[in-house]
Amino acid sequence: MTVQRSPWANRGWPVGTFLARLPITDRRILLDLGVHRSHPAGDTLIRQGAAGDAVLVLLDSVVAVTAGVENGAETLVAIRVSGDIIGEMAVLDNTTRFASVTACRRSLISHVAGSAFMEFLHQHPSAAVAMNQLLGERLRQANRRRLDFTGYDVDVRLARALIELAGQHGHRLAGATDVGVRLSHAEYGALIGANKDSVQRALRQLSARGLVETGRRKVLILNLTELANFADIAQ
Incomplete structure (x- = not known):
């Protein structure tokens, strides 16, 4: 269900999230690119292996990122909250989704077409820098967790x-x-x-x-x- 937009660009976003990293002008432009939709708890927002044709910007949300492996086991990769962006990797490198994303509670999410998001990054260098910083931080977190598995x-x-x-x-x-x-x-x-x-x-x-x-x-x-x-x- 599509809902009417609110002035989300002016909201105070949690430190470290993608929206918090953006200048307010870039934030406003990105949010204007998307279609804002409400999703019920338990809704599958992204399915592992599907085509990566959009990024999702979490406006009022908590979601779980999970990935399955060949033996059937499923791992909780991350929890993402309001202000975060998900689904960006498949759009950035034009591949399929590496994980599934499920809404943990009723969530309001901005759906941005992949092509529009890529154009946004090309036209707004500060947003591209913020994206690179976020990806680097997520990679460090993933590497740290893998080391934790063997060291503690x-x-x-x-x-x-x-x-x-x-x-x-x-x-x-x-x-x-x-x-x-x-x-x-x-x-x-x-x-x-x-x-x-x-x-x-x-x-x-x-x-x-x-x-x-x-x-x-x-x-x-x-x-x-x-x-x-x-x-x-x-x-």
């Missing part, structure tokens, strides 16, 4: 993932830090390369140390400095 136990990998998520999507709440996304134990496991039971044990261990507090798909970081020390992250 599950509890440390989980702590590192929680800090990464909080840095991207979190907010302060009554002396603690809300991680900012709602994931199941299985989804955390897919993110850090562990099974659901291992994630449950790791969360109990972190809670027993007084580092986190857990609720229904909710994780609060009680002491960010101590959790970073536990996770072997330099402050």
Whole structure:
């Protein structure tokens, strides 16, 4: 369903997202290129292996990026939120989608044709620079997570993932830090390369140390400095 546009260009976007990186003039032009659509929770926005004919700009959204491999296993690659852009890789290199994207809740998304997005980058160098910076950051995050799989136990990998998520999507709440996304134990496991039971044990261990507090798909970081020390992250 197509919905009427709002003045999204003037909104304060989460730090690190694509829209936050753009000058407001470029942001306004990009958002004017797209068709704004509302999607229900659970809607498949991008399907792995499909043609890459558009990019999606998340206006009011939380989505999960998942990729399947030949043995049937599925991995949670990333969580993206309002202000992020998804589907850009297939458009930039003219290939099929490497992952699927699903709406985690009802979401408002701007659909921008791939050809229009490429022309936008060509005409707006600052946007092209922002795109390169974002892709470089995502590559570093992916490489760091692969190293975590081989270098750390599950509890440390989980702590590192929680800090990464909080840095991207979190907010302060009554002396603690809300991680900012709602994931199941299985989804955390897919993110850090562990099974659901291992994630449950790791969360109990972190809670027993007084580092986190857990609720229904909710994780609060009680002491960010101590959790970073536990996770072997330099402050």
